[in-house]
Amino acid sequence: MSPAPVLVLACGNPSRGDDALGPLLLDRLQAWLEVTGEAAGSELLGDFQLQIEHALDLVGRRLVLFIDAGRQTPAPFVFRQAQAVDGAPYSTHALPPEALLAVLPRIDHQTAPPAFVLCVRGERFELGEGLSAAASCHADRAFELLQELFRTPEIDCWRSLLSG
Amino acid sequence: MQGDHFELENAPADAGTLRRVAIDPVSRVEGHGKVTLLLDENGQVQQVRLHIVEFRGFEKFIQGRPYWEVPVMVQRLCGICPVSHHLAAAKALDHVLGADRLTPTAEKVRRLMHYGQILQSHALHFFHLSSPDLLFGFASEAGRRNIVGVAAAYPEIARHGVLLRKFGQEVIRLTAGKRVHGTGAIPGGVNRSLNREERDSLLAEIYAIVGWSRQAVHLVKRLHAADPALYDSFGTFRSNILSLVGADGSLDFYDGHLRARDADGRILVDGFPIQNYQQLIREEVKPWSYMKFPFLAALGPQHGWYKVGPLARVQNCDRIPTPLAEAERREFIDHGQGNLVHAPLAYHWARMIEMLHAAETIKALLHDDDLSGSTLVTSGVRKRQGVGVIEAPRGTLIHHYQVDDDDLVSSCNLIVSTTHNNQPMNEAIRRVAQRYLSGRELTEGLLNHIEVAIRAFDPCLSCATHALGKMPLQLELQDAVGQVVDRRCTAS
Numbered sequence: 001m002s003p004a005p006v007l008v009l010a011c012g013n014p015s016r017g018d019d020a021l022g023p024l025l026l027d028r029l030q031a032w033l034e035v036t037g038e039a040a041g042s043e044l045l046g047d048f049q050l051q052i053e054h055a056l057d058l059v060g061r062r063l064v065l066f067i068d069a070g071r072q073t074p075a076p077f078v079f080r081q082a083q084a085v086d087g088a089p090y091s092t093h094a095l096p097p098e099a100l101l102a103v104l105p106r107i108d109h110q111t112a113p114p115a116f117v118l119c120v121r122g123e124r125f126e127l128g129e130g131l132s133a134a135a136s137c138h139a140d141r142a143f144e145l146l147q148e149l150f151r152t153p154e155i156d157c158w159r160s161l162l163s164g
Numbered sequence: 165m166q167g168d169h170f171e172l173e174n175a176p177a178d179a180g181t182l183r184r185v186a187i188d189p190v191s192r193v194e195g196h197g198k199v200t201l202l203l204d205e206n207g208q209v210q211q212v213r214l215h216i217v218e219f220r221g222f223e224k225f226i227q228g229r230p231y232w233e234v235p236v237m238v239q240r241l242c243g244i245c246p247v248s249h250h251l252a253a254a255k256a257l258d259h260v261l262g263a264d265r266l267t268p269t270a271e272k273v274r275r276l277m278h279y280g281q282i283l284q285s286h287a288l289h290f291f292h293l294s295s296p297d298l299l300f301g302f303a304s305e306a307g308r309r310n311i312v313g314v315a316a317a318y319p320e321i322a323r324h325g326v327l328l329r330k331f332g333q334e335v336i337r338l339t340a341g342k343r344v345h346g347t348g349a350i351p352g353g354v355n356r357s358l359n360r361e362e363r364d365s366l367l368a369e370i371y372a373i374v375g376w377s378r379q380a381v382h383l384v385k386r387l388h389a390a391d392p393a394l395y396d397s398f399g400t401f402r403s404n405i406l407s408l409v410g411a412d413g414s415l416d417f418y419d420g421h422l423r424a425r426d427a428d429g430r431i432l433v434d435g436f437p438i439q440n441y442q443q444l445i446r447e448e449v450k451p452w453s454y455m456k457f458p459f460l461a462a463l464g465p466q467h468g469w470y471k472v473g474p475l476a477r478v479q480n481c482d483r484i485p486t487p488l489a490e491a492e493r494r495e496f497i498d499h500g501q502g503n504l505v506h507a508p509l510a511y512h513w514a515r516m517i518e519m520l521h522a523a524e525t526i527k528a529l530l531h532d533d534d535l536s537g538s539t540l541v542t543s544g545v546r547k548r549q550g551v552g553v554i555e556a557p558r559g560t561l562i563h564h565y566q567v568d569d570d571d572l573v574s575s576c577n578l579i580v581s582t583t584h585n586n587q588p589m590n591e592a593i594r595r596v597a598q599r600y601l602s603g604r605e606l607t608e609g610l611l612n613h614i615e616v617a618i619r620a621f622d623p624c625l626s627c628a629t630h631a632l633g634k635m636p637l638q639l640e641l642q643d644a645v646g647q648v649v650d651r652r653c654t655a656s
Contacts, residue, residue: 048344051288052311053329053330107315107322126221
């Protein structure tokens with residue numbers, strides 16, 4: 001079975017304050033796509049953080065969107081196109097989207113699909129906290145963008161909506 | 165034994181003659197990792213302090229919750245090994261329910277889940293985190309020393325790493341019910357078993373998984389053989405070791421009793437029941453660190469600290485109960501020539517032996533029809549507290565809960581593997597810093613080498629939070645009056 005042409009990969013921990021932005025927006029998008037009858041064209045995946053095996057989730061996609069919280073991101077969010085970067089910095093526990101895009105062709109001989117990052121500003125990330133008021137506002141603004149993106153899930157349209 | 169460390173650790177930190185070098189790996193949004201090197205007047209490393217914030221606020225997070233929610237909630241503590249927390253919590257709460265002996269199906273489904281977790285975590289650690297250092301060399305170009313670089317130079321190795329990780333994740337999905345935030349283990353047992361089709365789907369891949377795991381062990385052995393002087397001496401220090409072992413002394417990641425050995429390999433404690441862990445282990449608090457410093461109570465804080473994790477486990481057990489991994493364990497033990505292997509870089513070798521054992525165990529379990537049984541839960545006489553101990557990928561993990569008659573958790577205590585390894589990590593860094601720091605210049609080489617030592621243990625830096633825009637690793641040199649004389653920044 002062919003994978004859905006559009007993949008949304010959201011990262012974050014629902015129990016750590018504004019780190020919940022990714023999964024929260026994923027849930028809202030899922031519900032909205034179902035209401036609009038567009039759910040079949042997209043696969044929505046959530047995880048704590050990106051890891052190397054997520055490269056295999058990119059295979060066969062036409063468009064990919066990463067959603068994540070960002071601490072130093074200009075409010076309310078930044079929407080940008082991601083390019084594969086060889087030698088992107090790595091850390092113990094996570095992989096940036098750019099590195100994931102670079103890994104795919106190395107392990108699966110596939111060209112990485114066009115990918116975009118929606119990074120929503122978060123303020124507080126403590127265990128057990130809920131979403132901050134500021135992050136909640138940022139999420140509302142980001143969801144407006146998501147609706148616009150998924151009304152026309154085409155690369156040219158998405159490029160026209162890139163942040164500044 | 166390790167006395168020289170404490171002489172230095174107790175050095176007067178307020179002395180005006182000490183310079184301070186701060187290495188600040190702020191790699192998680194709320195987690196704050198920091199290495200401080202305290203130097204004497206001669207520029208020699210006198211003291212090391214590794215600061216890591218982890219699991220802050222855990223008690224508040226759990227207290228007042230119904231006990232049956234806990235195995236699911238604790239997965240949100242750690243994004244890398246949520247299954248370990250899931251199972252340790254379930255095991256602790258088994259005791260609260262009086263379910264001291266699970267049904268065969270429940271125990272085997274949990275074991276399968278756990279060994280899948282070990283496999284995927286060890287694969288991630290080695291291929292994603294450590295292999296770039298080992299394959300390219302610690303001093304190689306930083307931009308190449310990452311998984312992307314490995315994929316470019318060694319595509320088959322990188323591909324095996326990804327597929328091993330993927331397989332482990334699939335084992336977790338089938339046993340826990342979901343790829344993340346699974347619910348498979350519940351107090352008293354499990355809520356699902358595997359059907360024939362699910363077992364067959366994993367069996368179709370397991371033979372390749374065992375083969376790739378074996379190749380990974382051979383790769384690490386070749387790396388050791390290529391530069392034994394480096395691998396045996398880098399950051400090496402002696403310490404006690406601690407782990408679970410099975411009832412017969414075999415390597416067991418899921419259950420057993422606690423065993424400790426001294427630095428020479430002599431057994432200090434054996435057959436220690438996990439429910440009594442507080443009689444065996446104490447925790448020391450130091451004013452400069454959020455993390456506690458566990459030690460064996462009988463030896464005291466100065467001599468009782470110990471290593472946990474693969475290097476401890478592979479040498480603490482009497483045997484590994486799967487043939488390929490046991491053969492590799494014997495070769496590893498022979499490498500020590502009658503002594504315990506204490507080299508931090510040998511963690512990687514031991515880790516790959518464990519990954520091979522996990523793969524072999526998964527293969528055996530998949531052929532066991534108990535996995536498809538229908539008796540999933542048991543219970544007994546209700547108790548007010550329970551302790552669950554498991555060997556998580558990075559080492560011994562202890563969960564301890566007290567539950568009131570209203571079924572709400574009233575208190576909890578966790579000792580995670582990174583906490584057990586707190587003192588050993590400090591010691592490894594100090595050894596490396598003593599060897600590679602010179603003068604007043606902070607070099608990328610020094611930073612690289614300290615990172616390599618830390619990665620051998622792979623501490624959890626509040627890893628359950630992910631956010632873009634993390635701060636990079638920072639290295640700072642201050643003179644005797646606290647003035648910054650050098651600063652270096654790299655990606656983390």
